[in-house]
Amino acid sequence: MLLENKVVVVTGGSRGIGRAIALASAREGADVAINYWRDNDQSYGKASAVESIVGEIEALGRRAIAVEGNVAERGTGIELIRRTVEAFGHVDVLSSNAGICPFHAFLDMPPSVYETTVAVNLNGAFYVTQAAANQMKAQGTGGAIVATSSISALVGGGMQTHYTPTKAGVHSLMQSCAIALGPYGIRCNSVMPGTIATDLNADDLADEAKRAYMEKRIPLGRLGNPDDVAQCVVFLASDRARYVTGASLLVDGGLFVNLQ
Numbered sequence: 284m285l286l287e288n289k290v291v292v293v294t295g296g297s298r299g300i301g302r303a304i305a306l307a308s309a310r311e312g313a314d315v316a317i318n319y320w321r322d323n324d325q326s327y328g329k330a331s332a333v334e335s336i337v338g339e340i341e342a343l344g345r346r347a348i349a350v351e352g353n354v355a356e357r358g359t360g361i362e363l364i365r366r367t368v369e370a371f372g373h374v375d376v377l378s379s380n381a382g383i384c385p386f387h388a389f390l391d392m393p394p395s396v397y398e399t400t401v402a403v404n405l406n407g408a409f410y411v412t413q414a415a416a417n418q419m420k421a422q423g424t425g426g427a428i429v430a431t432s433s434i435s436a437l438v439g440g441g442m443q444t445h446y447t448p449t450k451a452g453v454h455s456l457m458q459s460c461a462i463a464l465g466p467y468g469i470r471c472n473s474v475m476p477g478t479i480a481t482d483l484n485a486d487d488l489a490d491e492a493k494r495a496y497m498e499k500r501i502p503l504g505r506l507g508n509p510d511d512v513a514q515c516v517v518f519l520a521s522d523r524a525r526y527v528t529g530a531s532l533l534v535d536g537g538l539f540v541n542l543q
């Protein structure tokens with residue numbers, strides 16, 4: 284068990300990559316605190332997305348709490364960590380995963396779309412990382428922070444001019460936090476998912492031509508699934524990565540390197 288009796292906090296943990304990270308962490312022996320925002324995903328039958336992920340974790344014999352809050356607000360991260368410590372006594376791992384990508388053209392993008400994307404993806408990552416790191420420092424036993432950056436930190440998207448800078452920012456945040464937090468034994472790394480099929484891009488990939496184009500560009504020949512990313516997050520969170528900090532790991536099926 285790579286995360287035996289660890290306490291893992293996952294933002295955006297009820298759906299998509301975050302859900303997979305929460306489940307993978309529980310499978311590796313962790314108790315999990317899930318942050319979510321507006322539990323209106325009805326794709327899990329009668330149970331809500333939050334109820335179903337909590338139930339799946341508990342079915343594995345691990346404990347789970349779900350705490351609603353918009354990570355864009357500084358207080359959400361503080362409350363999430365408080366509720367986690369209240370429930371489980373400490374925090375070992377933060378998966379700073381919450382993010383949005385409302386695809387939109389650049390020239391007519393409304394300020395609200397830009398500002399909300401920056402607030403959730405970048406400000407949110409900063410505030411939750413700060414809250415978790417302060418708790419880890421107070422505990423005095425180190426910790427691991429893994430942010431969900433993106434291949435989009437390294438390359439652009441014509442409909443993602445608001446989004447890609449936030450993912451580059453998350454990547455850079457982890458590099459600087461690795462320096463700031465290293466003295467406390469807190470490691471900070473990022474994963475860089477490629478095109479992973481989730482509800483974040485379901486509308487975009489509903490366009491068969493776009494989906495076929497992306498699949499053709501990926502050397503492994505398929506879109507990623509959330510657990511492909513979750514396994515890498517578990518590795519970076521675990522003691523197997525004990526000497527890894529300030530690093531980033533592409534999880535993209537070879538998409539980034541594939542020019543021709």
Ligand code: RM4
Nearest residue numbers: 384433435477478483484
């Ligand atoms: C990723 C990458 C993918 C896109 C998602 C929403 O960073 O750009 O292609 O589907 O974001």
